[in-house]
Amino acid sequence: xxxQLTLQLAHLYRRAxxxxxxxxxxxxxxxxxxxxxxxxxxxxxxxxxxxxxxALDPRTLQPADTQQARKELRQLRNQQETDLVGWWLERMxxxxxxxxxxxxxxxxxxxxxxxxxxDNPHLMLAQNQLFRQQGGAGxxxxxxxxxxxxxxxxxxxxxKNNRNRPNENFARELMELFTIGIGNYTDDDVREAARxxxxxxxxxxxxxxxxxxxxxxxxxxxxxxxxxxxxxxxxGMLVTSPAAARFVTAKLWRHYAFPVGTDHPVVAELAxxxxxxxxxxxxxxxxxxxxxxxxxxxxxGLVKQPVEWMAGIFRQLDMRPSEMVGNVNMATLNKLNQKxxxxxxxxxxxxxxxxxxxxxxxxxxxxxxxxxxxxxLDWIAGANNAARLTAIAARLGVDEWTPSSAETxxxxxxxxxxxxxxxxxxxxxxx
Amino acid sequence: xxxxQNSLHTENTHTYESALVDGDTSSTLGxxxxxxEIAPGITRRSFMAALGLGAATASMxxxxxxxxxxxxxxxxxxxxxxxxxxxxxxxxxxxxxILVMVTLYGGNDGINxxxxxxxxxxxxxxxxxxxxxxxxxxxxxxFGLHPELKGLKALYDQKRLAIVHGVxxxxxxxxxxxxxxxWQTARPTEVINTGWLGRWYDATGPDATHMINIGGSxxxxxxxxxxxxxxxxxxxxxxxGGAAGEKAxxxxxxxxxxxxxxxxxxxxxxxxNADLLRxxxxxxPLLNSSTEAASSGATNLEGDGTNSLTRDMQExxxxxxxxAPARVYGVSxxxxxxxxxxxxxxxxxxxxxxxxxxxxxxVIAGSPRGxxxxxxxxxxFGRRVQANGSDGTDHGAAAPVLVLGxxxxxxxxxxxxxxxxxxxxxxKFTTDFRSVYATVLGKTLGIDPAVSLxxxxxxxxxx
Numbered sequence: 001x002x003x004q005l006t007l008q009l010a011h012l013y014r015r016a017x018x019x020x021x022x023x024x025x026x027x028x029x030x031x032x033x034x035x036x037x038x039x040x041x042x043x044x045x046x047x048x049x050x051x052x053x054x055a056l057d058p059r060t061l062q063p064a065d066t067q068q069a070r071k072e073l074r075q076l077r078n079q080q081e082t083d084l085v086g087w088w089l090e091r092m093x094x095x096x097x098x099x100x101x102x103x104x105x106x107x108x109x110x111x112x113x114x115x116x117x118x119d120n121p122h123l124m125l126a127q128n129q130l131f132r133q134q135g136g137a138g139x140x141x142x143x144x145x146x147x148x149x150x151x152x153x154x155x156x157x158x159x160k161n162n163r164n165r166p167n168e169n170f171a172r173e174l175m176e177l178f179t180i181g182i183g184n185y186t187d188d189d190v191r192e193a194a195r196x197x198x199x200x201x202x203x204x205x206x207x208x209x210x211x212x213x214x215x216x217x218x219x220x221x222x223x224x225x226x227x228x229x230x231x232x233x234x235x236g237m238l239v240t241s242p243a244a245a246r247f248v249t250a251k252l253w254r255h256y257a258f259p260v261g262t263d264h265p266v267v268a269e270l271a272x273x274x275x276x277x278x279x280x281x282x283x284x285x286x287x288x289x290x291x292x293x294x295x296x297x298x299x300x301g302l303v304k305q306p307v308e309w310m311a312g313i314f315r316q317l318d319m320r321p322s323e324m325v326g327n328v329n330m331a332t333l334n335k336l337n338q339k340x341x342x343x344x345x346x347x348x349x350x351x352x353x354x355x356x357x358x359x360x361x362x363x364x365x366x367x368x369x370x371x372x373x374x375x376x377l378d379w380i381a382g383a384n385n386a387a388r389l390t391a392i393a394a395r396l397g398v399d400e401w402t403p404s405s406a407e408t409x410x411x412x413x414x415x416x417x418x419x420x421x422x423x424x425x426x427x428x429x430x431x
Numbered sequence: 432x433x434x435x436q437n438s439l440h441t442e443n444t445h446t447y448e449s450a451l452v453d454g455d456t457s458s459t460l461g462x463x464x465x466x467x468e469i470a471p472g473i474t475r476r477s478f479m480a481a482l483g484l485g486a487a488t489a490s491m492x493x494x495x496x497x498x499x500x501x502x503x504x505x506x507x508x509x510x511x512x513x514x515x516x517x518x519x520x521x522x523x524x525x526x527x528x529i530l531v532m533v534t535l536y537g538g539n540d541g542i543n544x545x546x547x548x549x550x551x552x553x554x555x556x557x558x559x560x561x562x563x564x565x566x567x568x569x570x571x572x573x574f575g576l577h578p579e580l581k582g583l584k585a586l587y588d589q590k591r592l593a594i595v596h597g598v599x600x601x602x603x604x605x606x607x608x609x610x611x612x613x614w615q616t617a618r619p620t621e622v623i624n625t626g627w628l629g630r631w632y633d634a635t636g637p638d639a640t641h642m643i644n645i646g647g648s649x650x651x652x653x654x655x656x657x658x659x660x661x662x663x664x665x666x667x668x669x670x671x672g673g674a675a676g677e678k679a680x681x682x683x684x685x686x687x688x689x690x691x692x693x694x695x696x697x698x699x700x701x702x703x704n705a706d707l708l709r710x711x712x713x714x715x716p717l718l719n720s721s722t723e724a725a726s727s728g729a730t731n732l733e734g735d736g737t738n739s740l741t742r743d744m745q746e747x748x749x750x751x752x753x754x755a756p757a758r759v760y761g762v763s764x765x766x767x768x769x770x771x772x773x774x775x776x777x778x779x780x781x782x783x784x785x786x787x788x789x790x791x792x793x794v795i796a797g798s799p800r801g802x803x804x805x806x807x808x809x810x811x812f813g814r815r816v817q818a819n820g821s822d823g824t825d826h827g828a829a830a831p832v833l834v835l836g837x838x839x840x841x842x843x844x845x846x847x848x849x850x851x852x853x854x855x856x857x858x859k860f861t862t863d864f865r866s867v868y869a870t871v872l873g874k875t876l877g878i879d880p881a882v883s884l885x886x887x888x889x890x891x892x893x894x
Binding site (some may be wrong): 156157160162163164165166167168169172176187188190296299300301302303335336344345346347350353354355356358359360361362363365366369400402404405407408411412413417420421424425426427429430 | 536537605606607608609639644646647648649654659661663664668670671672675676678679682683685686689692693694695696697698699700701703706707710765768770771772817818819820821822823825826855
């Protein structure tokens, strides 16, 4: 079993990034835990692994006027969406800015927007870049930007919100899922807030604007306050409320450590600091340096999401996703119910139990065999079984195999099958 | 929200902020109290419902909605006199049935599914989202099915489709996620881990082969404390890696008891491997014998224009007819969150639903095992009575539940909610959703409904 610091660093890299490569652990041991936290969150370094996004054919920005043209555009859009997924996965694996990338992944789940309805890869990419560029800064500025983001405005129908009988879709999810959480607002608050976003529009030529004729300048009563609120003022009021600090702190704690509600003591401890400046990176740092972050509760508290499981495998085996032939990665993520850019709903992906099922067990093992077949295995080949168990555990950042897992890996016989079995053990599927 | 496929949240109680949301619980306590019969065929609760007094249901089929007096609440026996006794339970509802739960994610517009076309308030409120009365499939002088539900109209005429009006629960929650959790856990006022069929599963000697969801993730209603249902992706079921692969999965499954080293989630991961082997041993021979199965599993990608619900329900039908041991199946369809541009999107979804249900019925109706199947179609809420200014509708409350199958006593049940006496613009529920559950728990699954529901709810006459 590896030393305590190495195990903690492996845990840190799984949660704050997409898993540790062997050289990450070596460097981390030299650096120490807290300096590694800083390293992971530092955005100023040059990043050779920052794969640039694919150049998207601008034809998908134009409307099509014939049925044939529409069909071709649909195929082109589907291809672009597939390219985006492939690009993001590659970037998760290769970027040296692991902290920023993991945070972008968090915001994609938090402000979950699906290409299925947006149907515009350019807008999906722009939103994704927003999460990467602004995801570590102020929660207030980020939420204001998301509210005016083209993909979001199409996704939650802001673009069709009219003064006469406003559309509640964005206002409701803004309160329930993006800022203050259920229980902290009433249905009347939703209806009043929807009025403040009436007239908001987005189009490619002009970007965001407010259609004066559809805006509602009247008084609105929201969360007990009455004024002629604009949409920006509603967002501002929500993100600066104490409920939002608790809600976002709990959500980030859940993402990095283990599931908690807003009434958990650790939220009470961290939320006031976040409320003071709404600085996301500072909050993440507090989480990663918190004693409970490395507790057994945290260690066993999360199941890897399929994207985390897959990206981690590539990183730890020193592979690129694009080494896999055909559409294996995409088909696997699809069957595991987690295709990036296609969250199942505005609520994002549920956690833990959602990822455990007989079907996912089968799909994971299938992919484990496929990826093991392409992995370099010189680091285990030749060793005896006891040494292989140790080498695989170290490589995959597993603390210790249970007797059943050790027995199963050993019984698998040759290195490829042993690695495949290791990738589907509960020890490894836990995050 | 858009295209939700599954609203299963975390399994962990303390992840829910929503625990406090339901607020006033006093009005719901009555729903948990045992019901009493105050007159032949009229229970206290159905009587209360007839008076419009809250959590209750009328356990009688509606003979004719047009005949139901629509006088005000005070002092009237709204609906009661216009109904007949429940049809006697079908003699073949012997409790050894098969239940298929169809979940519509996103909040299906019940008003445009079972359309109150004759009510002047319908056209007045729905405006651009109103369906032309000439196009609905008329059931009587009050209601008609959505134009795309032509197959369901035929089943209705054959008395194999039941419509339960105004189904919901007190203090309807307009959050997709909280409301779907309420429907799937059957606990409107508390947040718990187990689903209503997960508790049936716990009580009947948990066996993953007995509860099957088609598709990648388990819905919350299938989660029990002793385990959970299994799920199958459509198509053939083959373990990769041959005999050695099977041995590896078996070995990993042996960790299922090792919560000490792995924690509860790790143990469940292991258990899902053990369940996979068990399910494979039972289901692979059934699934892999048919060439049809292989082709139907080929298109499993989003946006390819195929009707995934039909594909999934055909899988269920094949399993039923082949004698699979499952007593409960789950399938789902998303995309019902029609805040804008509703008419076209909803029509497409209704078309999918109609095709899936009627083609399913056609396959099972001819087999002896298929005779035991009952299908329940529900969503987390209905939609607002008045259309919004985006040619759509916002989140609502009560909505109809559809029940169909060879054992079903077709017709209309429950009191149709008023389109003008509303709760914040939404329909007031008239039948507690747990009465629907109680009926299928008792009649289809043959268990005391209280085991799952924690109390007694009046049974409905559709079985």
